Amino acid sequence: MLRNLVPLVSTLALTACGGGPDNTAEAEPSGPATETVTETSAADQPAAEAGGDADSDAQAILAALGSDYADADLGNGARQFRRCQSCHTLNDGGRHTVGPNLHGIVGAAAASAEGFSYSRQLSESGLVWDAATLDAWIENPRALVPGNRMSFVGLRDAQDRRDVIAYMAVETAD
Numbered sequence: 001m002l003r004n005l006v007p008l009v010s011t012l013a014l015t016a017c018g019g020g021p022d023n024t025a026e027a028e029p030s031g032p033a034t035e036t037v038t039e040t041s042a043a044d045q046p047a048a049e050a051g052g053d054a055d056s057d058a059q060a061i062l063a064a065l066g067s068d069y070a071d072a073d074l075g076n077g078a079r080q081f082r083r084c085q086s087c088h089t090l091n092d093g094g095r096h097t098v099g100p101n102l103h104g105i106v107g108a109a110a111a112s113a114e115g116f117s118y119s120r121q122l123s124e125s126g127l128v129w130d131a132a133t134l135d136a137w138i139e140n141p142r143a144l145v146p147g148n149r150m151s152f153v154g155l156r157d158a159q160d161r162r163d164v165i166a167y168m169a170v171e172t173a174d
């Protein structure tokens with residue numbers, strides 16, 4: 001179902017999206033679109049406030065991650081995220097546990113969550129968490145940032161990584 005919407009949404013997102021998931025609602029005014037996918041009535045507001053249609057919001061977020069993400073399986077992403085939950089919360093304002101809360105991680109600068117004591121290596125990495133850097137991190141955190149403190153073996157399967165990144169992006173966009 002979501003797949004039909006992708007070409008249009010990705011065009012809009014590429015045209016107007018500044019990069020972060022929070023901006024995606026601005027990419028939705030109908031403009032020259034031939035098919036209506038924007039069921040949200042508040043296209044000039046950020047998705048967070050607009051409370052717009054969940055599917056089109058999610059699809060715009062996925063499109064902003066990259067074309068590969070259009071087919072992301074959010075159910076599998078949620079399952080994969082269970083591996084992260086022993087150390088990470090994802091909810092807004094969730095506690096830092098072994099690792100930092102990951103709400104809004106997509107688009108954030110590395111090591112920027114308030115109140116978590118990061119390793120120097122991650123703090124000084126200069127990374128910004130986009131689809132590509134998250135993919136590399138989740139595949140092998142030690143290879144991306146040697147000496148960091150995330151003791152996680154990595155997800156070897158590229159689709160599992162894609163799905164968990166998509167899940168984090170969609171789950172924390174509101």
Ligand code: HEC
Pocket residue numbers: 080081083084085086087088098099100102105109110111112113117118119120121122123129134137138147148149150151152155164
């Ligand atoms: C064994 C505990 C553990 C597991 C499991 C784990 N992490 Fe982490 N994660 C950490 C720790 C600790 C850090 C902070 C690393 C540092 O400061 O060097 C971290 C950092 C991160 C960061 C960077 C956060 C920031 O604010 O810059 C991301 C993104 C992340 N983890 C994603 C994941 C994902 C996705 C999974 C599951 C696929 C996962 N982690 C599994 C412990 C874990």
